[in-house]
Amino acid sequence: MINIIHGDMLDVLRSLPDASVDCVATDPPYGETSLEWDRWPAGWPERLLRVLKPTGSMWVFGSLRMFFDHLPEFVGWQMSHEVIWEKQNGTGFFTDRFRRVHEMAVHFYPSASRWADIYKAPQMTLDARARVIRKKAKPAQWQGERGATVYRSEDGGPRLVRSVIFAPNEHGRALHPTQKPSVLVAPLLRYACPVGGVVLDPFAGSGTTGVVARECGMQAILIEKNAAFVDVIRQRLDDDAPLLRRAAE
Ligand SMILES: C[S@@+](CC[C@H](N)C(=O)[O-])C[C@H]1O[C@@H](n2cnc3c(N)ncnc32)[C@H](O)[C@@H]1O
Structure with missing residues (x-):
């Protein structure tokens, strides 16, 4: 089940039960543009601890600058590792630095939990050297893994997926200015949430987390403040439904 909630995440979180979520996967407003919706709600990371199961964890997209700027707000969270998203072209605003072609997704778990107790499913591939999505592979309408990652290693053995993912x-x-590719989000969700589990995205945007969660057989709670983006989420989930049914046949 995908539950779409229109509202401010700080308000909506109050109505969610304690320890009801297996994993948080979110892409917060980085607060790096003048866009109306790009405002970081003060103190949001700490508010999520209550709704997360003790075995749960959280993926947060962001820039290194964003994490440094808000480091004290991650009180109660322990960082475990990060994944780099490498893009095909830059989106930076500056011409006096290196051309920025990456973003990060950082994985956290509650400081009150033991790492050994956190749910995690390391992701495997048949070719850990593969860094590009094969151009010849048929592009999927659903921007997921179908047709996008066909890997085979020389010895045929599975390897851990690399921490730098090209997508x-x-x-x-895109239906949202900062829409994340599903092919990038899928391994993060699979790593942190069991099949049938509940993923929470408190900054849902166009609902990529929900689209991927449903594809992976998970439930999702999507919170979005902007009514226009809530409509986009509904549209994406409706549009993808026949496609997903066809894929299952
Ligand atoms: C970076 S975007 C997420 C994009 C998303 N990952 C996607 O693939 O479409 C962040 C979203 O958070 C929403 N947002 C900002 N402040 C919010 C708040 N206080 N409560 C809920 N949503 C909020 C914005 O409207 C925006 O759509």
Whole structure:
């Protein structure tokens, strides 16, 4: 079940029960543009601890600058590791630095929990050297893994998925200015949430987390403050439904 909630995440979180969520996966407003919705709600990371199961964890997209700026607000969280999203082209605003072609997704778990007790499913591939999505592979309508990652290693043995994941950004087809590619989000959710578990995205945007969660057989709670983006989430979930049914046949 995908539950879409229109509202401010700080208000909505109050209505969610304690320890009801297996994993948080979110892409907060980085607070790096003048866009109306790009405002970091003060203290949000700490508010999520209550609703997370003690075995749960959290993926947060962001820039290194964003994490440094808000470090004290991650009180109660322990960082475990990070994944780098490498894009095909840059989105930076500056011409006096290196061309920025990456973003990060950082994985946290509650400081009150033991790492050994945190749910985690290390992701495997048949070719850990593969860094690009094969151009020849048929592009999937659903921007997921179908047709996008066909891997085979020389010895045929599975390897851990690399911490640098190349995925084209969604420019040209996105319904949200910062829409994340499903192919990038899928391994993060699979790593942190069991099948049938509940993923919470308190900054849902166009609902990528919900689209991927449903594809992976998980439930999701999506919170979004902007009514126009809530409509986009509904549209994406409706549009993808026949596609997902066809894929299952
Ligand atoms: C970076 S975008 C998320 C994009 C998303 N990952 C996607 O793939 O479409 C952050 C979203 O958080 C929403 N937002 C900002 N402040 C919020 C708040 N206090 N409560 C709920 N949503 C909020 C914004 O409207 C925006 O759509």
